[in-house]
Amino acid sequence: MTLRELLGAIAAGALALAALPWLASDFLLSLALTCLMYIGLAVTWAMFSGATNYLSLATSAFFGIGAYVTAWGFGSLPYALVVPLGGLAAAAFAALVGAGILHLRGAYFAVLTFGLGELVRHAITYSEKTYAHTVGRVLQDAPESSVVYWTVLLVAAAAVAACAAVRASRLGLALAGIGADEERAQTLGVDTRAAKITAFAIAAFFAGALGAAVAVRWTYIEPASVFNPFIGFQTVLIAMIGGAQTLAGPMISAVVFSLLTELLRLQFPYAYLIVLGVLLIVLVLYLPGGLASLVGRWRRVRA
């Protein structure tokens, strides 16, 4: 499939999903919203981390920055402006920090990116307390749930489209080159530093925009709840299970994982985590290439 066809398919899929508010109940709509949120987070995470093998745990930090932009801006600025601003704030932060930490590799990079979430959380807590004399912020008159859904759909579709475009571009090749062997890529003349920072910032933009878009649903924004490290872990898990090297893998995985978690949670309110844990272990043991590798296997069997 060429990039053009792929982008067309993404647009068509997004258009079809845009009809959901008229078809589905509130609950199914918010379930779809969660799926879309994790699609957006997982594909952009995979775009950077899957390709380069830089394991980033900074998703929660970016997501939380976006949510806080909503906390500050919503009410005085329109929702349609707050969402891209949340993305821009996260992207600016990622570019700034990325310039300082993207020379680290392996566990050092992972631990440092995890620390970013804590750093931002404490920085915001401190500044809110000192200058605003409060820590939590109340959001009133949130947009309709259908508006939030369309916004998240738009951001998620844009995220997938951006990842498809990156994969087909020189930047995508550079990232893959970094993942394969960073020194070699450097020797061959790739500006690895610029490539890494750009991709890191693009991923942060979408995580921030998603955080800004979703936060209006929570009425009350406080650092402890929006800088939830679980969101970052779940994103990594989804992308890995789906197959972080692919575009479709994290998407399928986000949907399967979100629906499966929800189904288990509702059907087995006490035991679902055990079931989920066992399923994850089985998946990792028997399907190391992720869900996306199933398709390849299936094709081989058919051929």
Add this chain to the structure above:
Amino acid sequence: MRRTLLKAAVAVALGSASAFAGLAPAQAQDAPVRIGYAIARTGPWAAGAQITQEPNYIMWAEQVNAAGGLNVKGKKRKVELIGLDDRSEAETMVRTYEKLMGSDKVDLILPPWGTGANFAVMPLIQKFGYPMVAPTATGRKLLGMKNPYFFAILQQPDLMMDALGEFLKARNVKTAAVIHVDELFGLEQAAALEKSFKEKGIRIIEKKSYPLGVKDLKPVLNDIKAKNPDAFVALSYPPDTFLVTAQAREIAFNPKAFYASVGTAFPVYRDKMGPAIEGVMGLGTLNPKSSPAAKAYFDAHMARHKKEPDRWASAHAWAALQVMQQAVAKVGLDRKALRDAIAGGEFDTVIGKVRFRNGENATTPGVVSQWQGREFEVVWPPDRATAPALHPKPAWK
């Protein structure tokens, strides 16, 4: 390839959707009253939720069913609880309540645990019109939303802090040092405390804050010890309540009055700290000695869960269920009428008579409790006291 994947995804989505639809039981004439809630069983909110709130829900439903069912305007119907894990996540919780109220159309809902979670359900209960009586939500901001369906049954910060101020003034305390957690709860309590202490002529000689999840408070405590205040107040959350107690004891900082906030009322605080906490004060509403109803509640909780309830918000959770129960007996399950009945009625509960004014519990006073032996004795106000106060606090053991 993409088309195949898309098909697979759609199939999974449809399959799950039909599975969810299958969850809703058929409506029958004498179907049980379905009561839904989301609460933390996993994640950081679970500890508080599982000490203070959900055990009461379960015990209440069992007691009601054992007595033949819930009195719905004169007719007894069994109760069916639909309790789901919110994973300590706002998004999961909002989604679950959307399902309970929007898709399953349960008869009643019960609140989630914690102020933040209650905030997040606020717009939904107004949209779907479900009254909710919350035992673990405090803050003027919450009440400031003026949601007609929301009722806070726990004492608000100003009441609790003013009770402490009165208690200390009555014991001629002149100076105090305060530390608080940097969080809505800590900030609101600290503001209320400053206002009350000012009125009572108690001088605050030191005020420090610390972040959520702090691991060491010794430097702060050492500073405060050097200033030798009459009273020390920590507006703390459970982990820091344990920390500040242990570290004050370690450096032998023993002011005449020692107060810590959330968590002092937990039996596990006493069990973990041992006799060292003799004389430590904190947030609490009642204990088994408060009334025969309180004794019956503690005994039932002990018999059902093999553990004591905490001495503050647990009883409020139970009282919230009693409010709901009495209102349903009076007006049935019409939720608008139910809301009006809760807003306008007076209810007989384990924490005493309860009436609401503008969504706030208008009858339960601020209370100060103090550990003496194995009991968290109520020491203020005098008409609720279960024991005379130990003042000054004895030395740490």
